[in-house]
Amino acid sequence: MKTNKVLGIDPGLDRTGWAVVEDNGPAGLVLNACGLIHTAAGTPLPQRLEEIYTEIRKVAEVFAPEAAAMEEMFFLKRALTMSHTIQTRGVIMLALHQKGLSINAYPPKRVKMVVCGSGSADKKQVQRMVQLTLKLKEAPRPDDVADAAAIAICHLKTSPLMAKISAQQKFLDKLKEAKKQQVAALKSKLR
Numbered sequence: 001m002k003t004n005k006v007l008g009i010d011p012g013l014d015r016t017g018w019a020v021v022e023d024n025g026p027a028g029l030v031l032n033a034c035g036l037i038h039t040a041a042g043t044p045l046p047q048r049l050e051e052i053y054t055e056i057r058k059v060a061e062v063f064a065p066e067a068a069a070m071e072e073m074f075f076l077k078r079a080l081t082m083s084h085t086i087q088t089r090g091v092i093m094l095a096l097h098q099k100g101l102s103i104n105a106y107p108p109k110r111v112k113m114v115v116c117g118s119g120s121a122d123k124k125q126v127q128r129m130v131q132l133t134l135k136l137k138e139a140p141r142p143d144d145v146a147d148a149a150a151i152a153i154c155h156l157k158t159s160p161l162m163a164k165i166s167a168q169q170k171f172l173d174k175l176k177e178a179k180k181q182q183v184a185a186l187k188s189k190l191r
Contacts, residue, residue: 005032007065007101008152009056010144011092013084014039016052017144020063021134021152029153031134032063034145045084053091060099068096069155071147072105106154111147114154126150 004024010017019034037055039048060068070092073085096103109119116129127139127146133153140146 005065006152006155007068008148009070009092010147011070011088013048013088015144017148018059019149019152020065021149023156029134034140034149036145049087049091052088053095056092056095068101069104069151071151072107104155106151111150111154114157115150
């Protein structure tokens with residue numbers, strides 16, 4: 001099944017960027033909406049996580065995407081930052097799961113490769129390519145929102161191929177199982 005509308009998310013406790021990107025066929029990819037969920041640093045962690053959870057659920061309800069995509073975890077320098085990001089991803093995944101969305105994760109280098117043609121593209125390059133791909137007058141800002149749009153673009157560009165690969169694998173698995181059953185039936189006849 002081809003996905004036409006994706007909610008891209010760049011998760012972070014302080015700032016979670018989100019973008020809803022739609023594939024309009026020959027017209028290309030279009031940005032439906034985007035935004036930033038910012039939680040205040042002095043607020044208790046459970047309250048911040050609840051705010052992110054609630055906002056992501058609202059975005060999913062309002063824009064009704066068919067799938068969601070977010071950035072995979074990669075190395076982080078500070079253990080506390082990593083812990084908060086993992087918890088943030090958890091509440092986001094829960095909100096998306098409760099809305100019935102498939103959740104896809106992409107490493108930052110793959111997103112940059114798909115969107116920019118280079119896995120080592122910098123933030124400005126990502127913003128510029130998102131702007132060009134979505135035919136926007138200005139690059140999305142801040143970086144978190146541009147990254148969320150890039151993640152959605154990555155999913156829309158790679159999901160058709162991944163669906164074909166998955167369908168082919170399912171077919172091969174069925175073929176393998178049928179062959180196994182034929183061999184078992186033949187062995188039982190020979191006994």
